Amino acid sequence: MEKKKTELIGETREPQTISQEEFDSIVKGAVYKPLENSNALSVCVCRKCGTYGEVPKEYVSGLIRTMMLLGQYPKVSLENKEEMRMNYFVTGSCEICHQKGEPVYVKIEKIDFEV
Numbered sequence: 868m869e870k871k872k873t874e875l876i877g878e879t880r881e882p883q884t885i886s887q888e889e890f891d892s893i894v895k896g897a898v899y900k901p902l903e904n905s906n907a908l909s910v911c912v913c914r915k916c917g918t919y920g921e922v923p924k925e926y927v928s929g930l931i932r933t934m935m936l937l938g939q940y941p942k943v944s945l946e947n948k949e950e951m952r953m954n955y956f957v958t959g960s961c962e963i964c965h966q967k968g969e970p971v972y973v974k975i976e977k978i979d980f981e982v
């Protein structure tokens with residue numbers, strides 16, 4: 868038993884993934900409010916740690932490129948600001964919580980402004 872304990876010391880711990888409830892409430896607080904940055908095109912939320920932020924066109928373009936590499940082709944136009952504003956992005960991890968070798972994922976979600 869003691870030996871096992873010792874072996875565990877120094878082991879890298881995975882950053883904790885937030886719960887679905889926490890994530891949903893972060894999304895709710897992040898996507899409905901008006902964008903503050905004049906050059907922001909959309910909002911991106913990290914599913915793992917909950918970090919979010921407004922993202923400019925160049926960043927969105929990178930997210931869409933990643934999606935295409937993953938075989939997804941979002942039907943949105945980067946040039947259409949109004950349309951982009953109706954969507955937000957979810958990434959599997961971000962610069963803060965990403966772990967080496969972790970699979971990347973990006974999703975685009977519709978913002979339901981009716982709610």
Ligand SMILES: [Zn+2]
Nearest residue numbers: 913916961964
């Ligand atoms: Zn993160």
